[in-house]
Amino acid sequence: MPNLLLEVRNIRKTYGKKILAVDNLSFHVMEGEIYGLIGPNGAGKTTSLRIIAGLIKPDGGEVLIRGVNVHESLKNNRRMIGYLPEEANTYPLLTGMEHLKIYGGLYGASSEDLEFGARITGLGNRLLMKTSEYSHGMKRRLLLGAVLMTKPRLAILDEPTSGLDVHASVSVRKTIRDYVKSTGAAAIVSSHNMLEIEYLCDRIGLIFKGKIIEEGRPRELVEKYGVANLEEVFTLLVRGVES
Numbered sequence: 401m402p403n404l405l406l407e408v409r410n411i412r413k414t415y416g417k418k419i420l421a422v423d424n425l426s427f428h429v430m431e432g433e434i435y436g437l438i439g440p441n442g443a444g445k446t447t448s449l450r451i452i453a454g455l456i457k458p459d460g461g462e463v464l465i466r467g468v469n470v471h472e473s474l475k476n477n478r479r480m481i482g483y484l485p486e487e488a489n490t491y492p493l494l495t496g497m498e499h500l501k502i503y504g505g506l507y508g509a510s511s512e513d514l515e516f517g518a519r520i521t522g523l524g525n526r527l528l529m530k531t532s533e534y535s536h537g538m539k540r541r542l543l544l545g546a547v548l549m550t551k552p553r554l555a556i557l558d559e560p561t562s563g564l565d566v567h568a569s570v571s572v573r574k575t576i577r578d579y580v581k582s583t584g585a586a587a588i589v590s591s592h593n594m595l596e597i598e599y600l601c602d603r604i605g606l607i608f609k610g611k612i613i614e615e616g617r618p619r620e621l622v623e624k625y626g627v628a629n630l631e632e633v634f635t636l637l638v639r640g641v642e643s
């Protein structure tokens with residue numbers, strides 16, 4: 401039986417007086433599971449992920465990793481969480497390998513961890529090039545390798561395939577899946593590309609206006625609503641919420 405890793409309980413976040421970005425959002429993730437947080441632009445995905453990563457405090461609710469509150473134990477987070485922000489970039493004058501070494505140094509990575517990180521970037525000798533010469537897809541793979549290198553129990557990946565072509569997206573999805581299934585860790589992946597997430601995630605939460613409006617296994621949701629894919633599930637549900 402897999403163990404419960406993450407519990408998100410009724411988190412809420414308002415920006416200023418008017419923007420309710422996250423509205424009483426709750427879900428859980430088991431070890432060995434890939435959970436997809438899917439929704440349109442502005443639905444509250446990034447804000448939720450930043451709260452779960454311990455980077456911003458919610459106005460209400462709590463986030464527990466193995467029962468420990470992430471906003472009360474930053475040291476624990478460092479050991480447990482790897483976070484890939486949507487907007488992450490690289491230092492152009494450093495090589496890919498130098499990035500891995502610096503990031504690994506911050507997390508006390510061993511030489512085996514570095515080798516693991518280098519391997520999962522899939523960049524081979526191109527790790528010796530300065531990242532100013534990298535394509536967007538190469539940078540994204542490098543950053544993903546850096547995040548997974550220290551083998552976090554929970555990898556929080558905000559739009560990991562954003563801006564990537566089909567070939568690069570397939571490869572990143574495989575890296576995420578292989579990582580989770582080989583280590584027994586868990587991942588939360590956000591995206592507004594529902595078709596892609598349908599293939600990657602074990603379970604998904606559909607987020608709209610800061611709330612999870614439906615949750616389940618992709619195939620089961622598609623069957624439950626009698627439609628062809630998750631995009632159609634989402635369209636049906638949003639129509640219901642707005643009418």
Ligand SMILES: Nc1ncnc2c1ncn2[C@@H]1O[C@H](COP(=O)(O)OP(=O)(O)OP(=O)(O)O)[C@@H](O)[C@H]1O
Pocket residue numbers: 415416419420421439440441442443444445446447448592
């Ligand atoms: N720092 C901030 N200050 C004020 N408002 C913010 C801030 N960050 C996000 N918001 C607002 O909060 C809401 C949720 O934004 P968030 O970035 O969490 O959504 P998202 O689902 O990740 O969107 P996208 O798919 O476009 O990245 C939006 O209305 C956004 O404008």
